[in-house]
Amino acid sequence: MEARDQRALLKNEIAKRGLCSLSLSLNVPGFPKSNSTVKAFFSSCLRDLKYTLKASCIDIKADKAIEDCDRTGDFFIVPFTAVHLSLTGIKQIFEDFEEKHPLGRFIDVDLNDRQGNSVSSGKSKLCFFCREKPAIECRRENAHDFDALRSYMFSEMAVYCLKQKEELISKKISSLALKAILAEISLTPKPGLVDKFSCGSHADMNYQTFLNSTAAIAPLFGELIHEGFIFTRDDLTRALPVIRNIGLRMEASMYKATQNVNTQKGIIFLMGISLFACGKLFSQNDYFAIEEFRAIIKSICKDLVSKELGGLTHPAKSHGENIFLKYGYLGARGEAESGFSVVFDYGLPQLMATAELNDEAMTRCLLALAANNDDTNILYRSNPEVLNRFKGFCDKALKNFNEANYSEVIDFCKNENISPGGSADLLAVTIFVWLMINFDQQTGFTHIF
Ligand SMILES: [Zn+2]
Numbered sequence: 001m002e003a004r005d006q007r008a009l010l011k012n013e014i015a016k017r018g019l020c021s022l023s024l025s026l027n028v029p030g031f032p033k034s035n036s037t038v039k040a041f042f043s044s045c046l047r048d049l050k051y052t053l054k055a056s057c058i059d060i061k062a063d064k065a066i067e068d069c070d071r072t073g074d075f076f077i078v079p080f081t082a083v084h085l086s087l088t089g090i091k092q093i094f095e096d097f098e099e100k101h102p103l104g105r106f107i108d109v110d111l112n113d114r115q116g117n118s119v120s121s122g123k124s125k126l127c128f129f130c131r132e133k134p135a136i137e138c139r140r141e142n143a144h145d146f147d148a149l150r151s152y153m154f155s156e157m158a159v160y161c162l163k164q165k166e167e168l169i170s171k172k173i174s175s176l177a178l179k180a181i182l183a184e185i186s187l188t189p190k191p192g193l194v195d196k197f198s199c200g201s202h203a204d205m206n207y208q209t210f211l212n213s214t215a216a217i218a219p220l221f222g223e224l225i226h227e228g229f230i231f232t233r234d235d236l237t238r239a240l241p242v243i244r245n246i247g248l249r250m251e252a253s254m255y256k257a258t259q260n261v262n263t264q265k266g267i268i269f270l271m272g273i274s275l276f277a278c279g280k281l282f283s284q285n286d287y288f289a290i291e292e293f294r295a296i297i298k299s300i301c302k303d304l305v306s307k308e309l310g311g312l313t314h315p316a317k318s319h320g321e322n323i324f325l326k327y328g329y330l331g332a333r334g335e336a337e338s339g340f341s342v343v344f345d346y347g348l349p350q351l352m353a354t355a356e357l358n359d360e361a362m363t364r365c366l367l368a369l370a371a372n373n374d375d376t377n378i379l380y381r382s383n384p385e386v387l388n389r390f391k392g393f394c395d396k397a398l399k400n401f402n403e404a405n406y407s408e409v410i411d412f413c414k415n416e417n418i419s420p421g422g423s424a425d426l427l428a429v430t431i432f433v434w435l436m437i438n439f440d441q442q443t444g445f446t447h448i449f
Pocket of ligand 1: 127133
């Protein structure tokens, strides 16, 4: 039996049961009608169509659906009920779907009534290639060369699918970054830092301030990833001004949301570089390659310390610069230039030991980071001697993890009025990396589309 007759038979079988049916197919001229690009595009259309149907209260009988690919190409057919809609109303929904879709001219969503007859609106579609004459006319006259039509269509579909994939990956990465930042803020109790129940050693901010500023900076995560995706220069140090440009806008949003309190300047810098690096990584990879991620960060921040801290003179413009001039510590710039060595050497191994994020794993991770990080936030409020004592308490609490030892760290911060904000930022980055690794292992970025 011809493939076309086979489809007509399917529609009639559904009609025999007294149900309407809808089908999705693509207008691919010539043969073969399917390949990997067409299939990816078809799946994406089908996914979008199913949401449209559900949103319009068109109830498809999913267990009776047939999705197949034969000589006439990829197709999907399913019986449905829609109690509150007329056939004309349903046809209109399908036409709107085709019209709204950027490549709707390649798509056919057909409607068959309870007798199995095709319901047409009588409107003719324009030819997708010349966009001058009705498609049916161009087809009848064989107006265009099949090979030209096909290569045009496949390249449009490929570009569309790539863009869709970038969007899906970007949304996933953004959501993991947001989750990491919220997980760090919410971890309670924390030494000297703002948590759910305490402001730590801070008088001007609390948990709510952090929620406000996180909500203010998160909308720009996607932009950072996108810039990484489209960055094609060989010299990655040229990416830094691009990242800073977005970072400065995030800082402005942060200050607005917090009435001028600096809650997250550190994480804006570190997460900014991380998100850009992810975009760059996924423009050339389908999975989260850790060493490549680190290599990209190192390349972006190559010579950052010598360029920005070398030759620095008083007065310093920022806390980080001030600490460098006073004691020579490199701060977040040094950590970034090393490709997050404290994160990968000390923080991540603590989280990798756990199958799911929990307070104990994150607390151990924070201690491991703090025991090995020359935190400029601590130095800003004290001196290297206090920093070293703090690192010693963290080390002790990590090696012998119990409530008494952890309380000792918390009490020390309280007494010295210090807060390991730099280590908290590194904790958020470590959680982010852990989330990326776990998502990749469990779901796989390859299967996101
Ligand atoms: Zn035409």
